Amino acid sequence: MELRELRIVHVNDVASVGANLVSGLCDIGVNAKLYRLLNYKNEKFPKILQYVISTILRVIEIFRFKQYIKNEKINLIHIHYGTHAYLPLFFGFPFFLHIHGTDVRIHIHWPILGKIIRSGIEKAESVFYTTPDLKPLVEKIRPDAIFFPNPIDTEQFIPRTDFEFQDTPVLFNINKIDRFKGIGEVLKSIELVWNEYPKIKVKMFNYGNAMEEVKEFLNKYEGDSRLVLLSRTPHKKMISTIQDSTFILGQIGTGILTVSELEGMACGKPVICNFKYANMYLEFPPVLIANTPEEARDQMLFLLNNPVEGQKIGEKARKWIMEYFDTRIVAKKLLDVYSRHLMQKT
Numbered sequence: 001m002e003l004r005e006l007r008i009v010h011v012n013d014v015a016s017v018g019a020n021l022v023s024g025l026c027d028i029g030v031n032a033k034l035y036r037l038l039n040y041k042n043e044k045f046p047k048i049l050q051y052v053i054s055t056i057l058r059v060i061e062i063f064r065f066k067q068y069i070k071n072e073k074i075n076l077i078h079i080h081y082g083t084h085a086y087l088p089l090f091f092g093f094p095f096f097l098h099i100h101g102t103d104v105r106i107h108i109h110w111p112i113l114g115k116i117i118r119s120g121i122e123k124a125e126s127v128f129y130t131t132p133d134l135k136p137l138v139e140k141i142r143p144d145a146i147f148f149p150n151p152i153d154t155e156q157f158i159p160r161t162d163f164e165f166q167d168t169p170v171l172f173n174i175n176k177i178d179r180f181k182g183i184g185e186v187l188k189s190i191e192l193v194w195n196e197y198p199k200i201k202v203k204m205f206n207y208g209n210a211m212e213e214v215k216e217f218l219n220k221y222e223g224d225s226r227l228v229l230l231s232r233t234p235h236k237k238m239i240s241t242i243q244d245s246t247f248i249l250g251q252i253g254t255g256i257l258t259v260s261e262l263e264g265m266a267c268g269k270p271v272i273c274n275f276k277y278a279n280m281y282l283e284f285p286p287v288l289i290a291n292t293p294e295e296a297r298d299q300m301l302f303l304l305n306n307p308v309e310g311q312k313i314g315e316k317a318r319k320w321i322m323e324y325f326d327t328r329i330v331a332k333k334l335l336d337v338y339s340r341h342l343m344q345k346t
Helices: 017-027 047-072 082-091 111-123 132-139 183-196 211-220 235-243 259-266 293-305 307-324 327-345
Strands: 008-011 032-035 076-080 096-099 127-129 170-173 201-205 227-230 247-249 271-273
Touching: 008 017, 008 047, 017 032, 017 076, 017 327, 032 047, 047 082, 076 082, 082 096, 082 111, 096 111, 096 327, 127 132, 170 183, 183 211, 183 247, 183 293, 235 259, 247 259, 247 293, 259 271, 259 307, 271 293, 293 307
Parallel strands: 008 032, 008 076, 076 096, 096 127, 170 201, 170 247, 201 227, 247 271
Antiparallel strands: none
16 A cells, blocks of 8 residues: 555644644654544442443444445544544454553553454554653564554644743643642652742642642642642643743652643753653753652752743753654654555555
8 A cells, every 4th residue: 555545543642742743743744533432421420320421432432433434435544542442343443552651651551452452452453652661561562562652742842932931930730630740749859949939930730630639738738829739721722821830840749741741842842751751752852851859859959940941941942852853753753554454555
């Protein structure tokens, strides 16, 4: 099959990875579309009712998906998130599978979802994983799995040209409140920097799967004007939220660069985070390393006291993202994988 004959669908959108890959593929002249799954979530409903609704939607999705593949004459399927591998598996369609994290950290240990994920990893044409920490989890099932960094829309996530160091600096704790991201260490580092630099404002999300771990912190600082809590934010609004911040505090748990840290770097912001996987990248990322709350505090104080240096680090970060993570660059790498696969089939 010629590349010009490809009709690609990316199923599901996790952290905008699917959308960005589709955008990048289209930009380089490939026919690609994003298929969004049916979704209905109301956390006010009892969990059993949420489960029933979700199950019904997944069943409906099977027939909806088959019709979509037929109508759009799709000949290459790329699934995002291991649990959704059931769609091509149900019909025996060949597919590529993108692993995103929680699918192999948590859901793979669940009885039914685990079987779907393992079967998907085993039977996919190629398997991609988004962050280096997933390597041992995926490769024990699929040794030929490919580390594939997340694409970043560098035309949307851009530096703010009129940004100046504020009298009241703003720290953006950019990750939602999730397990594995060292939220306890992050909160401790915030308190430590407040002890040294009391007027800094802190923005952080007020949702995630580890809210129990932040209750004490939120109760302690309830009503404190320095703490700004953010609800679920549309992806496009994240741009201005990052741009209006002085610097970014990422995860201090997994040692990886998530989409959040990468988008912060794309906006030219200095990013403080834990980083352990230099061997997985062609060039060491221009981030400020923090393995402990104390190190994170020290890095924050450095940026607060050296705004010019912070700006230089942000500029280097933007350049690094442009070179390795721009959607078109990553899309070309993905197309190379597709091409090799097609050549092997002929």
